[in-house]
Amino acid sequence: MSLPLYNRYQDSGTDWLKEVPEHWNLRRLGYYFAERREKVSDKEFAALSVTKNGIVSQLETAAKTDDGDNRKKVVAGDFVINSRSDRKGSAGIASQDGSVSLINTVLTPVAGVDRCFVHHLLRSVAFQEEYYRYGKGIVADLWSTNYSEMKAITLAMPPHPEQSAIAAFLDRETTKIDVLMEEQKRLIELLKEKRQAFISHAVTKGLNPDAKMKPSGVEWLGEVPDHWEVLMLKRCFSSVDYGISDSLEPDGVVAVLRMGNIQDGKVEVDDLKYIDQVDEGLLLRTDDLLYNRTNSLDLIGKVGRFIERDGPTTFASYLVRLRTSDNCDPTFMAYLLNTEGVLGSARSRAFVAIGQCNLNPTRYGEIVVAIPPPSEQRSIANVLDARIAEIGPLATEAQKTIGLLQERRAALISAAVTGKIDVRNFAVVGTGVAKELAYADL
Numbered sequence: 001m002s003l004p005l006y007n008r009y010q011d012s013g014t015d016w017l018k019e020v021p022e023h024w025n026l027r028r029l030g031y032y033f034a035e036r037r038e039k040v041s042d043k044e045f046a047a048l049s050v051t052k053n054g055i056v057s058q059l060e061t062a063a064k065t066d067d068g069d070n071r072k073k074v075v076a077g078d079f080v081i082n083s084r085s086d087r088k089g090s091a092g093i094a095s096q097d098g099s100v101s102l103i104n105t106v107l108t109p110v111a112g113v114d115r116c117f118v119h120h121l122l123r124s125v126a127f128q129e130e131y132y133r134y135g136k137g138i139v140a141d142l143w144s145t146n147y148s149e150m151k152a153i154t155l156a157m158p159p160h161p162e163q164s165a166i167a168a169f170l171d172r173e174t175t176k177i178d179v180l181m182e183e184q185k186r187l188i189e190l191l192k193e194k195r196q197a198f199i200s201h202a203v204t205k206g207l208n209p210d211a212k213m214k215p216s217g218v219e220w221l222g223e224v225p226d227h228w229e230v231l232m233l234k235r236c237f238s239s240v241d242y243g244i245s246d247s248l249e250p251d252g253v254v255a256v257l258r259m260g261n262i263q264d265g266k267v268e269v270d271d272l273k274y275i276d277q278v279d280e281g282l283l284l285r286t287d288d289l290l291y292n293r294t295n296s297l298d299l300i301g302k303v304g305r306f307i308e309r310d311g312p313t314t315f316a317s318y319l320v321r322l323r324t325s326d327n328c329d330p331t332f333m334a335y336l337l338n339t340e341g342v343l344g345s346a347r348s349r350a351f352v353a354i355g356q357c358n359l360n361p362t363r364y365g366e367i368v369v370a371i372p373p374p375s376e377q378r379s380i381a382n383v384l385d386a387r388i389a390e391i392g393p394l395a396t397e398a399q400k401t402i403g404l405l406q407e408r409r410a411a412l413i414s415a416a417v418t419g420k421i422d423v424r425n426f427a428v429v430g431t432g433v434a435k436e437l438a439y440a441d442l
Helices: 115-121 125-132 160-205 330-337 340-349 361-365 374-417 432-436
Strands: 007-010 019-021 023-028 031-037 047-051 056-058 072-076 077-083 090-092 098-100 104-109 154-157 211-214 223-225 228-233 237-241 255-256 265-267 273-275 287-290 304-305 312-317 320-325 352-353 356-358 368-371
Touching: 007 211, 047 077, 047 090, 056 098, 072 104, 090 115, 090 160, 090 374, 098 352, 115 160, 115 374, 125 374, 160 223, 160 330, 160 374, 237 361, 287 330, 304 330, 330 340, 330 374, 340 361
Parallel strands: 056 090, 255 312, 265 304
Antiparallel strands: 007 019, 023 154, 031 104, 047 056, 072 098, 077 090, 077 104, 211 223, 228 368, 237 320, 255 273, 287 304, 287 320, 352 356
């Protein structure tokens, strides 16, 4: 079932709106909103963050400045939007008084404008694209749109009762979609936890539940199989190497791996940077392990196993290459080194200064682990590969479902607020019909 169209349309004269319902009013944004420019201090008006989820109390992760006395006042009911194009989608109606940084534009709707409708309209993908098209700057993904440009954007506004009906419909339908997305996110987290628990147990306890155990002497390891060897990590590697300095060449031929390429025990080779040449001894080969030695604590110690790709590949200086000894299987080691036990030990050994962390190979090599015989390592790695191959597609499918739901959500909002579908009658219909409509092809 698809949603109906309006009976009569008019040409809006704009590319972003195209045709709109004949009875909707076409006026510039400045007719419906006044800009609030009052400067205040965050000592009197609590700092707020402008996010893609709306306007919230200032996030702990938000960049702080010493210029807290030079902010823009926000009153509950104002619409706030981040003017920078690299913050596209960061906007919403404020539910409380407060203050925001000067990079944001604060708008006060005039009488007769439904704030809930505005929240959907001005956050819609269609409007956001039009808004940032009016921006100015040197670099396209960093330019800003000022109110002086923004106020010239043409809006199509339905009568106030219709605004409220559209907002009510979208509130209900987007909430349903959001619930479904949260269910998929919870599924992904459960699969991730299941994956990590299985890996952790296999690489620290083995696959034989009847194996004779012994104390490891290490708190996070607890008991380990009696025939496993408890040793320092440094004994597991035949060589340890730092990478190259991060001086990249746009026309280079040697790919350079960086922190972002180390993910979930693997080395991802998307979005690579290049240099012209590198010492042959620093070229990577299959089964080399790489760990993040510097950056934030949540990245410290993350390990990836390199698989040979077309073209020479090296690695940046904030990574460390580990080549395993003959008695250590690189696939088993990649699983082991990414367990929370080893990563927690890595974080505890990292040197932290001014928010930046560093874990050199010497301290990393002092982490104590338990290692089974080589043949058992390979057996464990094979079992883990098979189990991950079962779990991986389930997580991938859940992520694809989230992406589809996000697309449907955005399409539903844009279609409703620009009059491409008529939802007036569905603002009060039963949930059975409304649920079906949320998934209609728009």
